Amino acid sequence: MDFSSDNLKGFVLALLSSGFIGTSFIIKKKGLRRAAASGVRAGFGGYSYLWEPLWWIGMITMIVGEVANFVAYAFAPAVLVTPLGALSIIVSAVLAHFILKERLHELRVLGCVMCITGSVIIVIHAPQELPITSVQEIWSMATQTDFLLYVVSVIVLVFILVFHFVPQCGHTNVLVFTGICSLMGSLSVMSVKALGTSLKLTFEGTNQLIYPETWFFMLVVVTCVITQMNYLNKALHTFNTAIVSPIYYVMFTTLTILASVIMFKDWDGQSGGSIVSEICGFIVVLSGTILLHVTKDFDKSPSIRSSYVPSSPSLSTRLCSEDEELLKHGEEDVTSSVDFCLRRQELY
Incomplete structure:
Protein backbone atom coordinates (compact mmCIF):
# COMPACT_ATOMS: atom_id res chain seq x y z
CA MET A 1 0.00 0.00 0.00
CA ASP A 2 1.06 3.63 -0.43
CA PHE A 3 2.80 5.26 2.52
CA SER A 4 1.36 8.77 2.84
CA SER A 5 3.55 11.77 3.66
CA ASP A 6 1.74 12.24 6.99
CA ASN A 7 2.29 8.58 7.91
CA LEU A 8 5.96 8.99 6.99
CA LYS A 9 6.28 12.07 9.22
CA GLY A 10 4.55 10.28 12.09
CA PHE A 11 6.76 7.23 11.57
CA VAL A 12 9.99 9.28 11.61
CA LEU A 13 8.85 11.22 14.70
CA ALA A 14 7.94 7.97 16.48
CA LEU A 15 11.39 6.56 15.67
CA LEU A 16 13.08 9.73 16.93
CA SER A 17 10.94 9.58 20.05
CA SER A 18 12.00 5.98 20.76
CA GLY A 19 15.64 6.90 20.13
CA PHE A 20 15.59 9.88 22.49
CA ILE A 21 13.64 8.08 25.24
CA GLY A 22 15.79 4.95 25.03
CA THR A 23 18.97 7.04 25.15
CA SER A 24 17.67 9.10 28.08
CA PHE A 25 17.48 5.99 30.28
CA ILE A 26 21.18 5.33 29.78
CA ILE A 27 22.23 8.96 30.30
CA LYS A 28 20.15 9.26 33.47
CA LYS A 29 21.54 6.00 34.84
CA LYS A 30 25.12 7.20 34.29
CA GLY A 31 24.16 10.44 36.01
CA LEU A 32 22.69 8.49 38.95
CA ARG A 33 25.89 6.45 39.23
CA ARG A 34 28.01 9.58 39.30
CA ALA A 35 25.75 11.16 41.90
CA ALA A 36 25.82 8.01 44.05
CA ALA A 37 29.60 8.19 44.22
CA SER A 38 29.44 11.48 46.10
CA GLY A 39 26.11 11.32 47.92
CA VAL A 40 23.17 9.19 49.07
CA ARG A 41 21.78 6.93 46.35
CA ALA A 42 18.41 7.83 44.82
CA GLY A 43 17.11 4.39 45.77
CA PHE A 44 17.67 5.25 49.44
CA GLY A 45 16.02 8.67 49.33
CA GLY A 46 18.98 10.74 48.17
CA TYR A 47 18.63 13.73 45.85
CA SER A 48 22.27 14.38 44.97
CA TYR A 49 21.45 13.52 41.33
CA LEU A 50 19.66 16.88 41.06
CA TRP A 51 23.10 18.50 41.06
CA GLU A 52 24.44 16.12 38.41
CA PRO A 53 24.47 17.73 34.91
CA LEU A 54 24.42 14.32 33.20
CA TRP A 55 21.13 13.44 34.89
CA TRP A 56 19.57 16.68 33.65
CA ILE A 57 20.82 15.98 30.11
CA GLY A 58 19.03 12.64 30.32
CA MET A 59 15.85 14.31 31.57
CA ILE A 60 15.92 16.86 28.76
CA THR A 61 16.51 14.06 26.26
CA MET A 62 13.45 12.24 27.58
CA ILE A 63 11.31 15.40 27.33
CA VAL A 64 12.40 15.86 23.70
CA GLY A 65 11.40 12.26 23.03
CA GLU A 66 7.98 12.72 24.61
CA VAL A 67 7.38 15.89 22.59
CA ALA A 68 8.31 14.03 19.39
CA ASN A 69 5.88 11.28 20.35
CA PHE A 70 3.15 13.87 21.00
CA VAL A 71 3.66 15.43 17.56
CA ALA A 72 3.75 11.99 15.89
CA TYR A 73 0.12 11.41 16.90
CA ALA A 74 -0.85 14.57 14.99
CA PHE A 75 0.38 13.01 11.74
CA ALA A 76 -0.10 9.25 11.97
CA PRO A 77 -2.75 6.91 13.43
CA ALA A 78 -2.28 5.47 16.92
CA VAL A 79 -2.22 2.00 15.32
CA LEU A 80 1.13 3.00 13.78
CA VAL A 81 2.64 5.23 16.47
CA THR A 82 1.84 3.39 19.72
CA PRO A 83 3.49 -0.01 18.99
CA LEU A 84 6.69 1.75 17.85
CA GLY A 85 7.20 2.81 21.45
CA ALA A 86 8.65 -0.67 22.05
CA LEU A 87 11.71 0.37 20.04
CA SER A 88 12.86 2.56 22.95
CA ILE A 89 13.46 -0.67 24.90
CA ILE A 90 15.73 -1.91 22.12
CA VAL A 91 17.68 1.36 22.07
CA SER A 92 18.22 1.29 25.84
CA ALA A 93 19.15 -2.43 25.81
CA VAL A 94 21.74 -2.01 23.03
CA LEU A 95 23.24 1.16 24.54
CA ALA A 96 23.37 -0.48 27.97
CA HIS A 97 25.35 -3.34 26.43
CA PHE A 98 28.00 -1.04 24.96
CA ILE A 99 28.01 1.88 27.42
CA LEU A 100 27.03 0.40 30.78
CA LYS A 101 28.61 -2.99 30.05
CA GLU A 102 25.35 -4.78 30.82
CA ARG A 103 25.50 -8.00 28.82
CA LEU A 104 22.78 -8.42 26.18
CA HIS A 105 21.55 -11.98 26.67
CA GLU A 106 20.84 -14.07 23.57
CA LEU A 107 17.12 -14.17 24.37
CA ARG A 108 17.10 -10.38 24.65
CA VAL A 109 18.65 -10.19 21.18
CA LEU A 110 15.77 -12.38 19.98
CA GLY A 111 13.33 -10.00 21.68
CA CYS A 112 14.92 -7.04 19.86
CA VAL A 113 14.63 -8.83 16.52
CA MET A 114 10.98 -9.64 17.21
CA CYS A 115 10.18 -6.01 18.07
CA ILE A 116 11.85 -4.76 14.90
CA THR A 117 10.14 -7.39 12.74
CA GLY A 118 6.71 -6.66 14.21
CA SER A 119 7.24 -2.91 13.80
CA VAL A 120 8.16 -3.32 10.14
CA ILE A 121 4.98 -5.35 9.54
CA ILE A 122 2.85 -2.69 11.25
CA VAL A 123 4.49 0.13 9.28
CA ILE A 124 3.99 -1.62 5.94
CA HIS A 125 0.29 -2.24 6.60
CA ALA A 126 -0.47 0.97 8.54
CA PRO A 127 -3.87 2.49 7.63
CA GLN A 128 -4.27 5.89 5.98
CA GLU A 129 -6.11 8.52 7.97
CA LEU A 130 -8.69 10.77 6.40
CA PRO A 131 -7.59 14.43 6.34
CA ILE A 132 -8.94 16.46 9.27
CA THR A 133 -9.61 20.16 8.73
CA SER A 134 -10.89 21.29 12.15
CA VAL A 135 -11.11 20.26 15.78
CA GLN A 136 -14.88 20.15 15.36
CA GLU A 137 -14.45 17.15 13.06
CA ILE A 138 -12.53 15.38 15.81
CA TRP A 139 -15.25 16.37 18.27
CA SER A 140 -17.88 14.72 16.07
CA MET A 141 -15.74 11.54 16.07
CA ALA A 142 -15.39 11.70 19.86
CA PHE A 264 -10.94 7.34 14.12
CA LYS A 265 -12.18 4.29 12.16
CA ASP A 266 -8.58 3.34 11.36
CA TRP A 267 -9.56 0.01 9.80
CA ASP A 268 -12.43 1.31 7.64
CA GLY A 269 -11.58 0.73 3.99
CA GLN A 270 -8.69 -1.63 4.78
CA SER A 271 -8.64 -5.16 3.42
CA GLY A 272 -8.96 -8.10 5.76
CA GLY A 273 -5.42 -9.16 4.90
CA SER A 274 -3.97 -5.81 5.97
CA ILE A 275 -5.87 -5.85 9.26
CA VAL A 276 -4.72 -9.40 10.03
CA SER A 277 -1.14 -8.43 9.16
CA GLU A 278 -1.28 -5.45 11.55
CA ILE A 279 -2.64 -7.66 14.33
CA CYS A 280 0.09 -10.25 13.71
CA GLY A 281 2.77 -7.53 13.71
CA PHE A 282 1.32 -6.16 16.95
CA ILE A 283 1.42 -9.61 18.57
CA VAL A 284 5.05 -10.07 17.49
CA VAL A 285 5.98 -6.70 19.02
CA LEU A 286 4.19 -7.55 22.27
CA SER A 287 5.91 -10.94 22.43
CA GLY A 288 9.31 -9.35 21.84
CA THR A 289 8.65 -6.73 24.51
CA ILE A 290 7.67 -9.33 27.08
CA LEU A 291 10.75 -11.41 26.21
CA LEU A 292 12.97 -8.35 26.69
CA HIS A 293 11.55 -7.73 30.14
CA VAL A 294 11.45 -11.29 31.50
CA THR A 295 15.06 -11.97 30.45
CA LYS A 296 16.59 -8.74 31.69
CA ASP A 297 17.88 -10.32 34.96
CA PHE A 298 19.17 -13.58 33.44
CA ASP A 299 22.79 -12.58 33.93
CA LYS A 300 22.65 -11.68 37.61
CA SER A 301 25.47 -13.15 39.65
CA PRO A 302 24.65 -16.61 41.07
CA SER A 303 26.21 -15.58 44.36
CA ILE A 304 23.75 -12.73 44.62
CA ARG A 305 20.81 -15.00 43.81
CA SER A 306 21.86 -17.45 46.50
CA SER A 307 21.26 -14.77 49.13
CA TYR A 308 17.56 -14.75 48.22
CA VAL A 309 16.93 -17.79 50.46
CA PRO A 310 18.66 -17.23 53.81
CA SER A 311 18.33 -20.05 56.32
CA SER A 312 17.69 -17.84 59.33
CA PRO A 313 16.76 -14.25 60.28
CA SER A 314 20.29 -13.61 61.54
CA LEU A 315 21.80 -14.81 58.27
CA SER A 316 19.29 -12.65 56.41
CA THR A 317 20.40 -9.62 58.41
CA ARG A 318 24.07 -10.37 57.76
CA LEU A 319 23.48 -10.73 54.00
CA CYS A 320 21.56 -7.46 53.97
CA SER A 321 24.41 -5.69 55.70
CA GLU A 322 26.90 -7.08 53.19
CA ASP A 323 24.74 -6.06 50.24
CA GLU A 324 24.20 -2.56 51.61
CA GLU A 325 27.97 -2.23 51.98
CA LEU A 326 28.36 -3.22 48.31
CA LEU A 327 25.77 -0.64 47.34
CA LYS A 328 27.81 2.07 49.03
CA HIS A 329 30.60 1.18 46.65
CA GLY A 330 28.39 1.43 43.58
CA GLU A 331 27.47 -2.23 42.98
CA GLU A 332 24.18 -2.12 40.97
CA ASP A 333 23.39 -5.86 40.85
CA VAL A 334 22.54 -6.18 44.53
CA THR A 335 19.69 -3.66 44.56
CA SER A 336 17.01 -6.35 44.30
CA SER A 337 18.78 -8.43 46.95
CA VAL A 338 18.70 -5.56 49.44
CA ASP A 339 15.03 -4.99 48.68
CA PHE A 340 14.36 -8.68 49.32
CA CYS A 341 16.29 -8.64 52.58
CA LEU A 342 14.44 -5.60 53.86
CA ARG A 343 11.11 -7.24 53.07
CA ARG A 344 12.21 -10.47 54.76
CA GLN A 345 13.29 -8.67 57.93
CA GLU A 346 9.81 -7.16 58.14
CA LEU A 347 8.39 -10.70 58.35
CA TYR A 348 10.36 -11.32 61.51
Missing part, protein backbone atom coordinates in the same frame (compact mmCIF):
# COMPACT_ATOMS: atom_id res chain seq x y z
CA THR A 143 -19.14 12.09 20.35
CA GLN A 144 -20.24 9.27 18.05
CA THR A 145 -22.25 6.55 19.80
CA ASP A 146 -19.63 3.80 19.52
CA PHE A 147 -16.87 5.86 21.09
CA LEU A 148 -19.13 7.32 23.78
CA LEU A 149 -19.99 3.76 24.80
CA TYR A 150 -16.26 3.01 25.00
CA VAL A 151 -15.63 6.13 27.12
CA VAL A 152 -18.49 5.29 29.49
CA SER A 153 -17.23 1.70 29.79
CA VAL A 154 -13.70 2.95 30.61
CA ILE A 155 -14.95 5.40 33.25
CA VAL A 156 -17.18 2.75 34.89
CA LEU A 157 -14.34 0.21 34.95
CA VAL A 158 -11.91 2.77 36.40
CA PHE A 159 -14.35 3.67 39.18
CA ILE A 160 -14.94 -0.01 39.98
CA LEU A 161 -11.19 -0.65 40.10
CA VAL A 162 -10.46 2.44 42.22
CA PHE A 163 -13.26 2.12 44.78
CA HIS A 164 -13.77 -1.65 44.94
CA PHE A 165 -10.65 -3.54 43.87
CA VAL A 166 -7.88 -1.14 45.02
CA PRO A 167 -8.86 -1.39 48.73
CA GLN A 168 -9.34 -5.17 48.49
CA CYS A 169 -6.47 -6.40 46.31
CA GLY A 170 -4.68 -3.39 44.84
CA HIS A 171 -1.44 -4.27 46.61
CA THR A 172 -1.57 -7.98 45.79
CA ASN A 173 -2.85 -8.06 42.20
CA VAL A 174 -0.73 -6.22 39.61
CA LEU A 175 -3.66 -6.00 37.18
CA VAL A 176 -5.53 -3.49 39.35
CA PHE A 177 -3.11 -0.54 39.20
CA THR A 178 -1.94 -1.33 35.65
CA GLY A 179 -5.54 -1.69 34.53
CA ILE A 180 -6.38 1.82 35.75
CA CYS A 181 -3.28 3.22 34.03
CA SER A 182 -4.04 1.45 30.76
CA LEU A 183 -7.71 2.40 30.62
CA MET A 184 -6.99 6.06 31.32
CA GLY A 185 -4.01 5.90 28.96
CA SER A 186 -6.20 4.93 26.02
CA LEU A 187 -8.32 8.06 26.58
CA SER A 188 -5.25 10.25 27.08
CA VAL A 189 -3.77 9.15 23.73
CA MET A 190 -7.03 9.94 21.92
CA SER A 191 -7.07 13.37 23.55
CA VAL A 192 -3.38 13.90 22.78
CA LYS A 193 -4.05 13.07 19.14
CA ALA A 194 -6.99 15.50 19.06
CA LEU A 195 -4.99 18.23 20.77
CA GLY A 196 -1.94 17.62 18.57
CA THR A 197 -4.04 17.82 15.42
CA SER A 198 -5.60 21.07 16.65
CA LEU A 199 -2.18 22.61 17.26
CA LYS A 200 -0.94 21.36 13.90
CA LEU A 201 -3.86 23.04 12.12
CA THR A 202 -3.27 26.20 14.16
CA PHE A 203 0.39 26.36 13.13
CA GLU A 204 -0.69 25.81 9.52
CA GLY A 205 -2.82 28.97 9.69
CA THR A 206 -6.24 27.71 10.76
CA ASN A 207 -6.62 28.82 14.38
CA GLN A 208 -8.27 26.08 16.45
CA LEU A 209 -7.62 27.70 19.83
CA ILE A 210 -10.81 29.73 19.49
CA TYR A 211 -12.92 26.58 19.82
CA PRO A 212 -13.86 25.27 23.30
CA GLU A 213 -13.37 21.69 22.04
CA THR A 214 -9.59 22.26 21.88
CA TRP A 215 -9.46 23.33 25.52
CA PHE A 216 -11.71 20.45 26.54
CA PHE A 217 -9.29 17.96 24.96
CA MET A 218 -6.44 19.68 26.81
CA LEU A 219 -8.31 19.28 30.11
CA VAL A 220 -8.87 15.58 29.40
CA VAL A 221 -5.16 15.13 28.62
CA VAL A 222 -4.10 16.71 31.92
CA THR A 223 -6.67 14.72 33.94
CA CYS A 224 -5.83 11.38 32.34
CA VAL A 225 -2.05 11.85 32.50
CA ILE A 226 -2.15 12.80 36.21
CA THR A 227 -4.30 9.75 36.97
CA GLN A 228 -2.01 7.52 34.90
CA MET A 229 1.16 8.69 36.62
CA ASN A 230 -0.39 8.38 40.07
CA TYR A 231 -1.40 4.74 39.66
CA LEU A 232 1.67 3.81 37.61
CA ASN A 233 3.83 5.05 40.49
CA LYS A 234 1.74 2.96 42.88
CA ALA A 235 2.22 -0.10 40.65
CA LEU A 236 5.99 0.41 40.35
CA HIS A 237 6.30 1.00 44.11
CA THR A 238 4.29 -2.13 44.95
CA PHE A 239 5.44 -4.64 42.32
CA ASN A 240 8.63 -5.57 40.51
CA THR A 241 9.32 -3.44 37.43
CA ALA A 242 9.94 -6.59 35.37
CA ILE A 243 6.30 -7.54 36.03
CA VAL A 244 4.68 -4.11 35.75
CA SER A 245 6.37 -2.94 32.53
CA PRO A 246 5.33 -5.72 30.12
CA ILE A 247 1.80 -6.01 31.54
CA TYR A 248 1.29 -2.26 31.35
CA TYR A 249 2.70 -2.08 27.82
CA VAL A 250 0.46 -4.91 26.57
CA MET A 251 -2.71 -3.53 28.16
CA PHE A 252 -2.02 0.11 27.31
CA THR A 253 -1.12 -0.56 23.67
CA THR A 254 -4.05 -2.93 23.12
CA LEU A 255 -6.61 -0.53 24.60
CA THR A 256 -5.12 2.46 22.76
CA ILE A 257 -5.36 0.70 19.40
CA LEU A 258 -8.92 -0.39 20.21
CA ALA A 259 -9.90 3.18 21.12
CA SER A 260 -8.29 4.54 17.95
CA VAL A 261 -10.07 1.98 15.76
CA ILE A 262 -13.41 2.95 17.33
CA MET A 263 -12.93 6.73 17.30
